[in-house]
Amino acid sequence: MLGVDIGGTGVRAARVADGAITSEVARVPLQVRSVGEVVSRVAELHRELGGTSVGVGMPGFVRQGVVLGSPNFPEFTGVDLAGALRDALGVPVAVGNDANAAALGLWRVRGGTEDLVLLTLGTGVGGGVILEGRPLVGRGGTAAELGHIYVGGARRCGCGGIGCLETWCGTVGLVAAAAERGHAVTCGEDLVEAAESGEVWADEVLDAAAEHLGKALVTLVNTFAPDVVAIGGGLTAARARLMPAVDWLRRYGVPPSVSRVEVIWEGAVDAFAIVGGAEFAALQARR
Ligand SMILES: [Zn+2]
Missing domain, CATH: 3.30.420.40 (ATPase, nucleotide binding domain)
Structure with a gap:
């Protein structure tokens, strides 16, 4: 699996297996906070690192892969980011809120119980x-x-x-x-x-x-x-x-x-x- 974290100035990603990072953490800068830019940066990281499925943490309100609002990424409101990434990458993609991602990651690292x-x-x-x-x-x-x-x-x-x-x-x-x-x-x-x-x-x-x-x-x-x-x-x-x-x-x-x-x-x-x-x-x- 590829884990991706979208931030205001860049996108970071690494391969993850059984709740642990198993590759280098790669980072690419974001030139603009547009949907097209984010999709191409994530695709770039996916080409570099691989992964049969991809999970993304995104700043903003996200439900079932759709960004319902994001103060720092206003262009994303209403965008099915999971769908757009799935089309671009050709693998299953899940998207959730970045703070929830951090909580879920800590939960997983601590054993997931x-x-x-x-x-x-x-x-x-x-x-x-x-x-x-x-x-x-x-x-x-x-x-x-x-x-x-x-x-x-x-x-x-x-x-x-x-x-x-x-x-x-x-x-x-x-x-x-x-x-x-x-x-x-x-x-x-x-x-x-x-x-x-x-x-x-x-x-x-x-x-x-x-x-x-x-x-x-x-x-x-x-x-x-x-x-x-x-x-x-x-x-x-x-x-x-x-x-x-x-x-x-x-x-x-x-x-x-x-x-x-x-x-x-x-x-x-x-x-x-x-x-x-x-x-x-x-x-x-x-x-
Ligand atoms: Zn407040």
């Missing part, structure tokens, strides 16, 4: 929910938008809502929180550095991020009762400072669900997205 939630703290906050071996997608393709769990506050989110988790733990939210205290940072790493060097305002921003992450963890665990909650993405470099989120969960969550959940920290999730892309193809073949 657990109910799992992945929360990714990066530029935005995303993630996926895998229950009984399947990503939770919903009929509209927009379920499990974990960055937009309401945790409070007055900052407006890129999604149009107010008080989303992303406004506390995504890069834009952290930058805004620093600016509210009169300090300019460009990323979470800057903030961690400032906190390490004893800047009280940076501590306050990270403490607030941890508290609101904790509230989101309570909601996730109370709602889905997963075996595992994995926290990944760039901000997990500040893991030690985010740990109070887990205390928050232990203190306020529903006891039977909290007592069985394991919280793990994962860092980068790029490799999981490729494994999970391939897993979309495996799920489709079993359907």
Whole structure:
């Protein structure tokens, strides 16, 4: 199987067997974010790496291979991407959301038996929910938008809502929180550095991020009762400072669900997205 991860600036792919990457991870840049460009780049990677079936993670709302909407790839709205790729490649193709791909990949790498939630703290906050071996997608393709769990506050989110988790733990939210205290940072790493060097305002921003992450963890665990909650993405470099989120969960969550959940920290999730892309193809073949 070939696992493919489509990003804003490039497409990455690798061969995957039994939940493990078995080739180099090849990457080609995207010149434009058009359907034609994406199809030809994926075809190029398929010619190079092979694969009797192909699974793709795509940013946006995807249901049964059709892109229902994608803020970063507006031209794809309504496009049957799986169908277009199948026609171009001549092999079965499955397409799903990229964050769901990362969650599904982690699920597969961990043995494919657990109910799992992945929360990714990066530029935005995303993630996926895998229950009984399947990503939770919903009929509209927009379920499990974990960055937009309401945790409070007055900052407006890129999604149009107010008080989303992303406004506390995504890069834009952290930058805004620093600016509210009169300090300019460009990323979470800057903030961690400032906190390490004893800047009280940076501590306050990270403490607030941890508290609101904790509230989101309570909601996730109370709602889905997963075996595992994995926290990944760039901000997990500040893991030690985010740990109070887990205390928050232990203190306020529903006891039977909290007592069985394991919280793990994962860092980068790029490799999981490729494994999970391939897993979309495996799920489709079993359907
Ligand atoms: Zn939002």
